[in-house]
Amino acid sequence: MECLSSERKPGTVSLIERDRARLWHPYAPACADLPLWEVEAADGVRLSLRADDGTRHHVVDAMSSWWSAIHGYRHPVLDAAAKRQLDRYSHVMFGGLTHAPAVELAERLVEMAPSAPGSPRLERVFLADSGSVSVEVALKLAVQFQMASGKPSRQRFLSIRGGYHGDTFAAMGVCDPVDGMHAAFPGLLADNVFAPRPPTAASATPEAVQAWATELHDLAAEHSEVLAAVIVEPLLQGAGGMHAYPAECLTTLRKVADQHGLLLIFDEIATGFGRTGELFAADHAAVVPDIMCVGKALTGGYLTLAAMICTADVAAVVSVGSAGALLHGPTFMGNPLACAVANASLGIIDDGSWRAGVARIGAGLASGLAPALALDAVRAVRTIGAVGVIELRGAVDVAAVTAAAIRHGVWLRPFRNLVYTMPPYISTASEIDQITTGMTAAVSEVHEITAARRGEAA
Template identity: 85%
Template sequence: MTPARGSLIQRDRARLWHPYAPASPDLPLWEVEAADGVRLRLRSEDGEHHEVVDAMSSWWSAIHGYRHPVLDAAAKRQLAAFSHVMFGGLTHAPAVELAERLVAMAPSGPGRAPLERVFLADSGSVSVEVALKLAVQFQTASGHPRRQRFLSLRGGYHGDTFAAMGVCDPVDGMHSAFPGLLAGNVFAPRPPAAASPTPGSVVAWASELQAIAAAHAGELAAIIVEPVLQGAGGMHAYPAECLTALRQAADRHGLLLIFDEIATGFGRTGELFAADHAGVVPDILCVGKALTGGYLTLAATLCTDEVAATVSAGRAGALLHGPTFMGNPLACAVANASLGIIADGGWRADVGRTNAGLASGLAPARDLDCVRDVRTIGAVGVIELHDAVDVPAVTAAAIRHGVWVRPFRNLVYTMPPYISTAADVEQITAGMTAAVAEVHEPAPARSRGLG
């Protein structure tokens, strides 16, 4: 069927950019006609309709699914009052309530200062920018103006704005096109894999981390990591004991510890925060993505009172950042509703059920010759191939099996909404495995019943 002149997809290609994509008249696209629960209703360019399970939670954010009645109601109530006011010199109930909720939920532990101050940001990348600014201003105000760099991990990803790009993996990351513009930071090796750490591997890694921190301590402001799970850098899960080593290195050398929980926060890895796997409390915490249940863009940077007080007493007299839409009331109201659902506690059983379904449902993919590894953590399931994924082909194949996925590099993965049923998870895992087999597996392997 020839698409009608001026179809929505054609109009899109003529005017819009899409993430990590060229401006191309041949860009593969599907139109979303409706979204409800865990399902999307898609229309292809040739007019075919597909109902698919969203295995991506709209890039890990729509944890409660679409058209959730509690979130819809919160948005409507706030719209009836006011949707936005500037945050400079003004305040409002949704922002105050959100800050209180986040502080109450944040990682805590004996002997560590709690996270008690909240900066509301526009997006995850901005929350990382704020965290990095906080760390540098803290060190300067503490009498260490030379401490301007950061210690990060190979395999890490922290966003696409410039300071955030500077702490992403410098070799295998997505930002090698900007070498002259990125800050020269310090990188420790990627931690060992959680699934099969060799004896002594965590100890050896921690020893190397300490040595690197010691060698550069005089110029470092902070250590920044994604705790337990590195997301866009390769969906790499690592042992929780590594967080303890990171905390020890930061404390030994007078560095702040920043946890980027934008992808992992609010239950995704099986604990409310990934930091909770080790009982480690950072000095600064970044959250986003699932904060509003995928309804509106919002993120937050939390820090200890010591960090906030030191920065406020410094020469600048303030944290030097202030987004126009900071503390947007509409986003804050929906975030409060989303966190209210999480506070009810059902997410833990949901994530546990999902993890069991992902582990059993993806197990057959291990028998495919094209597959290097299959792994899960919390509500995350990953099929890692030996070679790069044919993204358009695997995406189209998965749609034919009723599943929406967005592979990258050599990974076909899922982070489904927490409300996904056992049947939804079974459909996701079967669709992922079948799509990989159809596109990447030699014919003899497909004949074994995996395709």
């Protein structure tokens, strides 16, 4: 790739060329031929894209804009909520002030949070600007809790391989240290403890689950004097590989945390608000963590907002500790505009219709992706809730598969060796069929040729 620094004037080149000259995109180089499509419109589950050569494509968004736009685009309820709040005020600082959208959102989140008989409720909410920041807050809270409990040596974390929790430094430190996206920073990340990833849900045997549980117990016992908390993505690891594991592993995590005096943190940023078929992934096992992080779908993809929710006991211990406060305070914490839209989004979820949507999508993904198993380039196909994954035997050609999917009317963003979808909950059966057909066709067109060439070379 040729990288550039362009001095051409706006108006003489296309928007995409201007972008390439000045902007830096996620997980991408700053280069002259970076594959990009201009979004000209978004409505329902569809994006109107314009390519480099001026051709236009009307595609189904199979990504929900990185899993956040669960209600689709230009939803009338969310649009109206944003406009009403704009007519009042869009932002005020949260230090020393409060407002109705934030209070209502906290009440909604507490009411919706996982609960189980005999378990403390999650009832204290800290609003943050992004998922990564909510994880940072959760980790800081866990360390402050242990210090306030008279255990200052407990400043490390137990996590599992294959995890992903964000791109800020503390969050990177609890992501997979070997096979994750942050191997470029080994000297800067905290030295945490990692258990093996749990066995795959679809093929896990009781013996395999027990062997994993034993290793987790042993690691926690060995390092308990320096551990503050356990942090995992419950049930489904997202950006670490779309790995689904058995719900009983969550029960094991709860037992291990309790046995060794550790807090249990569930990162539900990707899994929360119905994506796995329950409102929260924790609900599959009726396990309540001490701390939970939510984000992404919280505002229906309209604005950046996340939340850290913890038990009253955790909040009380930290509040009477030597610091006297949770030591974090984002400038845009509790942004009223974002909170107002989040309340509208959660109001849509409250009506329960998402369950039928996720069930319909899950069935469509399972049947629609099954033919991909016949492709030589495909290692596995798996689904959970409104998530569908084609796992390849080798690394995905991101640019080629993306372009091929667009030709079939589908927007995808593959990574590693995965071509996957997390569509909006309002997607119809025909739209899910278009997604699965497009995914399979894109893989076939790009990777079957590669697989055939490998066979010829052998």
